[in-house]
Amino acid sequence: TGSGMRRPTPQFLAEAFRLVSMCPMCKEKESTDVHVLSQEGDACLTHVACRACHMALVARLEPSDTGVACVAIVTDLSLCDARAALARRPITHNNVLSVHEALTDGTFLKEFLNG
Numbered sequence: 001t002g003s004g005m006r007r008p009t010p011q012f013l014a015e016a017f018r019l020v021s022m023c024p025m026c027k028e029k030e031s032t033d034v035h036v037l038s039q040e041g042d043a044c045l046t047h048v049a050c051r052a053c054h055m056a057l058v059a060r061l062e063p064s065d066t067g068v069a070c071v072a073i074v075t076d077l078s079l080c081d082a083r084a085a086l087a088r089r090p091i092t093h094n095n096v097l098s099v100h101e102a103l104t105d106g107t108f109l110k111e112f113l114n115g
Contacts, residue, residue: 026053
């Protein structure tokens with residue numbers, strides 16, 4: 001679709017980066033390193049690391065009616081780890097079913113205990 005091809009505007013990025021420039025954990029101002037991991041439509045996924053307390057989070061930033069909407073999770077992933085995780089193939093339905101079968105038929109437990 002057309003809306004999926006839009007890129008974040010410079011004004012949005014400036015406001016979004018200002019939002020995450022203060023560490024949410026230690027409240028230190030302008031202590032974060034922010035890196036864009038990916039962009040989808042108007043939104044961007046970022047890795048934010050605090051130089052003061054070493055906290056890291058992955059945050060999705062997107063435009064909202066009031067400015068910037070941010071959903072974030074605290075993580076122990078480094079920037080390099082976050083990039084590597086995004087580069088992996090997605091988990092498929094078959095992957096989930098295979099794990100479920102191994103856990104429910106006893107195969108996993110036998111292999112785990114004998115391995």
